[in-house]
Amino acid sequence: MATLRALPSVHQVLEHKDVQGLVAVHGRALVLFAVQRALDEERTNGAIADPAARVARVETIVRELRAPRLRPVINATGVVLHTNLGRAPLAAAAAEAAAAIAGRYSTLEFDPRIGRRGRRHDLVADSLRHLTGAEAAAVVNNCAAAVLLMLTALAKGKEVIVGRGELVEIGGGFRMPDVMRLSGARLVEVGTTNRTRPEDYAAAITPKTVAILKVHASNFQVVGFTESVELEALARVARQHSVLLLHDLGSGSLLDSAAYGLAAEPRIQDSLRAGTDLLACSADKLLGGPQAGLLLGRTELVDKVMKHPLARAVRIDKLTLAALSATLDLYLTQSVAELPIWNMLGASADAIAARARTWQRRLVERGIEVEVVPAESTVGGGSLPGERLPTSAVAITPRSGHAADLLRRLREHEPPVIGRIERERVLLDPRTVLPDEDDALLDAVAAAHA
Incomplete structure (x- = not known):
């Protein structure tokens, strides 16, 4: 209890110069809420954070509240009409x-x-x-x-x-x-x-x-x-x-x-x-x-x-x-x-394979070894059930850990890259990746593979 008496007041934290900088960017009301929550967390945990850590926590709370939950992702699953990813682009x-x-x-x-x-x-x-x-x-x-x-x-x-x-x-x-x-x-x-x-x-x-x-x-x-x-x-x-x-x-x-x-x-x-x-x-x-x-x-x-x-x-x-x-x-x-979906559905196996090989070459240039493997795409979205489309996918074997860990890191990238796992490898299907997303996808792979 004696320790908690040293907890600063909300006003004192708001007067901190770095917190004032947050107020200038995000507004006083939102930063005030974040300060109150950060102090409540310290009070609940029974431990007082140092000022720098407290400011960092306040900033994290603010950014988490402001971060859009609905945001673009790169669909590398091979499911063209992916309901969870918004169906047709x-x-x-x-x-x-x-x-x-x-x-x-x-x-x-x-x-x-x-x-x-x-x-x-x-x-x-x-x-x-x-x-x-x-x-x-x-x-x-x-x-x-x-x-x-x-x-x-x-x-x-x-x-x-x-x-x-x-x-x-x-x-x-x-x-x-x-x-x-x-x-x-x-x-x-x-x-x-x-x-x-x-x-x-x-x-x-x-x-x-x-x-x-x-x-x-x-x-x-x-x-x-x-x-x-x-x-x-x-x-x-x-x-x-x-x-x-x-x-x-x-x-x-x-x-x-x-x-x-x-x-x-x-x-x-x-x-x-x-x-x-x-x-x-x-x-x-x-x-x-x-x-x-x-x-x-x-x-x-x-x-x-x-x-x-x-x-x-x-x-x-x-x-x-x-x-x-x-x-x-x-x-x-x-x-x-x-229409993007009909381009995806009509893409030839040769064109997809060529794109996958280009990804492979560019990743190898970054020191990342991957394979190009035959795979299947699906239509999805409650359309053409059972239909399978031949495709070529880039298969990534993690350097360490499991494929699920690599897939998670890809999801946590900005923008998130959504792939799938087969045989303990992460597969990325070019069929459902939009033409202007190649660079972002390859950057995500490099960051997740590091």
Whole structure:
């Protein structure tokens, strides 16, 4: 206790010349908080720090509070649509569009042509209709919200039929039965986990049925003795019984993935042509845009959904709209080469191998021995499950310690480099590293390997 009596007051610490320097940079209120916390720590520990150590601790507290938690990383995992790392990196045009709108007033809900209030989702509706063939289009803040809104507005208190093999759970514990329950719709399961036929849906329709819901199995595969119902067949069943056909499409591609050497992923326009009345999909997966949920289909259904009170709770913001509009413009002008994810997915094995060898040569010049090894990239993000893309990765064996220690040091670098471990080696996949990130990645490897 006698020792603690020597603890300086908050005022005394604030008057220290180095602490005053912190106040000049960070403001008095924040430094005051840091001083109080530092003194509380000394009091709790029962030991008084020397003045230099105390000032250092105050500065650390301030910098930890001010350090942005959301910051850029270098994705060297080989997972193109890495959900934990923000899924699709935006095209430069999309990022610039969002930045241009961020610090200004905008036409978010104002139509200057008529001088009256407009609807924010109309800002991208024309582009979406042109690209997909939909009668009408709207946008909300993500695909899960689009599905919830669609079911709440169209099916509350009524029956919706879903194939048992499509009762999916995606990342974050998002389960289709839970969403159905939250919307107020009554789930009717048909078929079995691995086999469902058109007659299963037809037999389940009652006077209380309002819709059939098709859910794309975006993050898993069922293989072997399987059978599912294609959209065209479901559309026929829906028309025969005067119920709606709704589609949770998931990743929402506009391009033919097969043209990139990938498995076929259902496209938005294909779903609508097959007879879907209303579909929901993501904008930040294979579309390559910002996080958003698209709703596309018949005009009366889109209008009904967007007039529901829940629509306001899940509405899209101006920055996302700006980025989405610019992304769609790249499709309108057939400039998809500017979309980073499609460049990554379409990169040739030879080009990736050449880049990996360049990394290897530059690291060897710094005295760091690494190997170039064959590996596999994945699409990720609940898109094209099971798809593997041949790649070449730089494999780093730690000089000492374990691969997990090296991977941690890479994560702690600024910017953090995120890789993966295979066979006690850290693998860095060039496929998902953006073109202007090579120098930063190699600097991180050198620092982590030192």
